[in-house]
Amino acid sequence: KQEVTQIPAALSVPEGENLVLNCSFTDSAIYNLQWFRQDPGKGLTSLLLIQSSQREQTSGRLNASLDKSSGRSTLYIAASQPGDSATYLCAVSGNTPLVFGKGTRLSVIA
Amino acid sequence: GAVVSQHPSRVICKSGTSVKIECRSLDFQATTMFWYRQFPKKSLMLMATSNEGSKATYEQGVEKDKFLINHASLTLSTLTVTSAHPEDSSFYICSARDPSRGFDTEAFFGQGTRLTVV
Numbered sequence: 001k002q003e004v005t006q007i008p009a010a011l012s013v014p015e016g017e018n019l020v021l022n023c024s025f026t027d028s029a030i031y032n033l034q035w036f037r038q039d040p041g042k043g044l045t046s047l048l049l050i051q052s053s054q055r056e057q058t059s060g061r062l063n064a065s066l067d068k069s070s071g072r073s074t075l076y077i078a079a080s081q082p083g084d085s086a087t088y089l090c091a092v093s094g095n096t097p098l099v100f101g102k103g104t105r106l107s108v109i110a
Numbered sequence: 111g112a113v114v115s116q117h118p119s120r121v122i123c124k125s126g127t128s129v130k131i132e133c134r135s136l137d138f139q140a141t142t143m144f145w146y147r148q149f150p151k152k153s154l155m156l157m158a159t160s161n162e163g164s165k166a167t168y169e170q171g172v173e174k175d176k177f178l179i180n181h182a183s184l185t186l187s188t189l190t191v192t193s194a195h196p197e198d199s200s201f202y203i204c205s206a207r208d209p210s211r212g213f214d215t216e217a218f219f220g221q222g223t224r225l226t227v228v
Binding site (some may be wrong): 046096101 | 116203
């Protein structure tokens, strides 16, 4: 059974810092890995999708990497801003629908 | 990108009543949609897979008679919480992929529905 773990559970950084969020999964037989952002009381916004054959994807200040063999992914956020404050979720897709981690709650302090 | 719309965004109901939540794919046809439940500060848990024109597939531990799912068209799936109890209070989110893009493409999510049973 696929299990997804995200570390840290919460993170607080000053504005302008670069930061890394971590995601690990137990079954490397995945189709893709997706990073989402969730604001309080809201739905999910897809940030980046990495196919199993890819190593990384970039969108603006966000860069996500995937090491399928070791079951790890990172989300790198450059020059963090207060507007980046949210919960970040990673999810993997394999033979089952998306399996989610519990998320990392990020606070960027102005 | 593809858009999934969920309605209502927030609902308060009395114990014992039923509540229907709608999930629509606005610019693609979704043969399969997924319903998730999220407890406070917890991850999203898959409840069931909604299949157009056939019965939904429920995850272990999810009561199918309590959480009725109907997927009558290629753009609409509904989740009905029957005889709601306060412990059903939660955040419910639906998801769908655009099948024309392939089975391993990006999943899109609705805005979520905050259900409070009083």
